[in-house]
Amino acid sequence: MAQAIPFRQASPLKASCHQCSLSNLCLPLAIEENDLDRLEDIVQQGRIFNRGEHIFDQSTPYRSCFAVKSGSIKTSIITESGEEQVTGFFMPGELVGLDSIGSEHYACTAKALERTSVCEFPIDKLEELTGKLPELQHHMYHLMSQEIQNSHQLAMLLSKNTAEERIAALLLSLSSRFQRRRMSPTNFSLPMARNDIANFLGLAVETVSRVFTRFQNQGIIKARGREVELLDIEGLQMVSREFSRQCNN
Amino acid sequence: MAQAIPFRQASPLKASCHQCSLSNLCLPLAIEENDLDRLEDIVQQGRIFNRGEHIFDQSTPYRSCFAVKSGSIKTSIITESGEEQVTGFFMPGELVGLDSIGSEHYACTAKALERTSVCEFPIDKLEELTGKLPELQHHMYHLMSQEIQNSHQLAMLLSKNTAEERIAALLLSLSSRFQRRRMSPTNFSLPMARNDIANFLGLAVETVSRVFTRFQNQGIIKARGREVELLDIEGLQMVSREFSRQCNN
DNA sequence: CGTCCGATTTGATCCATATCAAGTGTGTAC
DNA sequence: GTACACACTTGATATGGATCAAATCGGACG
Incomplete structure (x- = not known):
């Protein structure tokens, strides 16, 4: 019985980026209608986290980046001494984990701020797909550079x-x-x-x-x-x- | 006579990433020996800037990212009010302009801190090439995520x-x-x-x-x-x- | 419904660093 | 070589926000 809920979440209901209300914010916005199936093929949809639960942990092997479907997430880095620095807040349609793409391990920890559902993009499949869809690749570059710019803006805010x-x-x-x-x-x-x-x-x-x-x-x-x-x-x-x-x- | 020097710099001497002493730091490090030619085909090598000259300017159309060949560069963002925030220092082998990849315009200004030579990678050709060479694409993701992490570290330094x-x-x-x-x-x-x-x-x-x-x-x-x-x-x-x-x- | 613990607010004091002011290099141009 | 502008250093003072301390709120749980 305790197993029932996660089991239901992992049910074979296929992801439907086609119908997602966030498709104008999330990755689908960069993809032609007829290529959208290929994104749906790789996305793992519907995982739900309660407030305070970790989506992933700093220093664990990097597997996926995540799109927020509902709820919200905070990311933070933690020093050897246990000191925490919050690096961002993420709302529906935003991608979490871009700061670690191409790395071996997660560079930060992501925590649900409330009951939150996410779509998961396994990185190996995502990289493969971006190699085939130039618009998607371009969009990934865009999102990552945006993240750099955001962080620079934050640094500016902090220093001035x-x-x-x-x-x-x-x-x-x-x-x-x-x-x-x-x-x-x-x-x-x-x-x-x-x-x-x-x-x-x-x-x-x-x-x-x-x-x-x-x-x-x-x-x-x-x-x-x-x-x-x-x-x-x-x-x-x-x-x-x-x-x-x-x-x- | 005054024209002679820049003319010589733009001479048809082909870029030779093969022989570059920075090939273990720069983009070539992600590329197989026999694919290196394809990188050489797109790189424009040998532009030289004097101290204080701008490699590119914030808000101008984005064309290329640059690898430092010798010398050093600082990047900074400037607010509407003219306030400056230095966002990074770049040394030989490091890539400048990653914070704008996938954007329409440069998000920052890059300035030579001393006499500096750079290799230029036109973004359209670079994106095309990363679509064909998965290792290069992976490396670009890695470099960009590294840049995000650096910036988060800076934010941490500034705030704590x-x-x-x-x-x-x-x-x-x-x-x-x-x-x-x-x-x-x-x-x-x-x-x-x-x-x-x-x-x-x-x-x-x-x-x-x-x-x-x-x-x-x-x-x-x-x-x-x-x-x-x-x-x-x-x-x-x-x-x-x-x-x-x-x-x- | 009361209890308890963490989150938030409010007040008093202190300190690291900004700011203001002035002086001392240092390199470049004439 | 001299002069000027700019980079750097040093000293005195002011202050925004941290820290310490304590009260209050709010929500989960028995």
């Missing part, structure tokens, strides 16, 4: 911006990502804890908390726990660009 | 480590990269200015300068301008790991 600017930038990033998924850009629930935000942005939890209340007092946002409402997006944009604006004078 | 730790880490990174190129790991000349180091590590120039003198007073390094001698590599490693060690207690 204040706590308020960093948090405003994160809220705006989440907002636009929710919007692209046809969810409200102003009214959403943060998938991650204050702790994760702090770690990701290189701040102390206390600072994150203080900035949230400061934004709230200024009427820019409304926050109760993880529920957030962005009351003044332009105000947020002004905060996140405060640094830039000063330099324009 | 002190000025001393950051600078120790940079010196050690340079040291091991010089060593892989068969140059002295303890006695080298920094290709970049204090300013670039400061910007890269998210510090003020003054702080970088102070840490250098502090290290010198402690007998860990000897520095005169850009000439650096690492007197106590283990000492440096201890400094760069100080943070980790504290957490192990």
Whole structure:
């Protein structure tokens, strides 16, 4: 009986990228309709993880990258000393594990932030397929370079911006990502804890908390726990660009 | 007469990855001896840039990625406000421009830190070739994921480590990269200015300068301008790991 | 429904590093 | 060789956010 659920998940229901609502965000977006079958042939669909469960672990052999189907994931790297650095948050349609493609082992650990389902792309088959479909290969390059750029942006945020600017930038990033998924850009629930935000942005939890209340007092946002409402997006944009604006004078 | 020099550089001397001393670092390392010709067919070799000249500019159409043949390069992103963030330093055998592959435009600007020669790989031809040579494709994925990991490491350094730790880490990174190129790991000349180091590590120039003198007073390094001698590599490693060690207690 | 533990908030204090200010090389161009 | 601009160093002071401490919230579970 305890086995029943995983068994059902692994049932021979074939993946159907054709019908997936995320096909305009995920890998299928780079593939011609009639080549989509070839992607469906290699994808393993439907694995579900509960909050806190690991999708994969740093230093274990690299097998697959994963697309988020529903829910959300955080990735982090952990030093020899056990210190953690959150390197990213991933929402439906986004690919996790690109930082390890072509490596022997996973370079980070991926953890479900809530109940999350993923599609798995075994790397050997994916590399084989990208060799045959130039558009898919191009798209993989694009996704990976995007990941590099994101990380550079993060480095910039960390090295040049204040706590308020960093948090405003994160809220705006989440907002636009929710919007692209046809969810409200102003009214959403943060998938991650204050702790994760702090770690990701290189701040102390206390600072994150203080900035949230400061934004709230200024009427820019409304926050109760993880529920957030962005009351003044332009105000947020002004905060996140405060640094830039000063330099324009 | 003024035209003579660039003309000579563009002469029909064919690229010879076969004989390049960097073939164990650069792209050729992923290619079978008998496929190397195909790489030579697409590479444009021998362009030379003087100190301060741009190899490519952010926001211009993406055409090629570049391998450093000699000299060194820094890449940086520039915000609308003109604020700069140095994103990397590149030494011979390393590939520049991976953060834009698959994009329409360059995501950063690459600048020669000294007189520098590069090999150019036009992206359309490179993508075509990686589609035919699985090992090369795999290597490209590897290089790009490595770049993501580097950037994550940098983010970690920026968000968790002190000025001393950051600078120790940079010196050690340079040291091991010089060593892989068969140059002295303890006695080298920094290709970049204090300013670039400061910007890269998210510090003020003054702080970088102070840490250098502090290290010198402690007998860990000897520095005169850009000439650096690492007197106590283990000492440096201890400094760069100080943070980790504290957490192990 | 109460209990308990982790998540979050709030307050007080401290410190690493930025910033401001000034002086000292250093290399390049005339 | 001299001068100028720029790179680097050094010192004094200011501050944003970390850290320490404690209270409050919230949700899972018996």
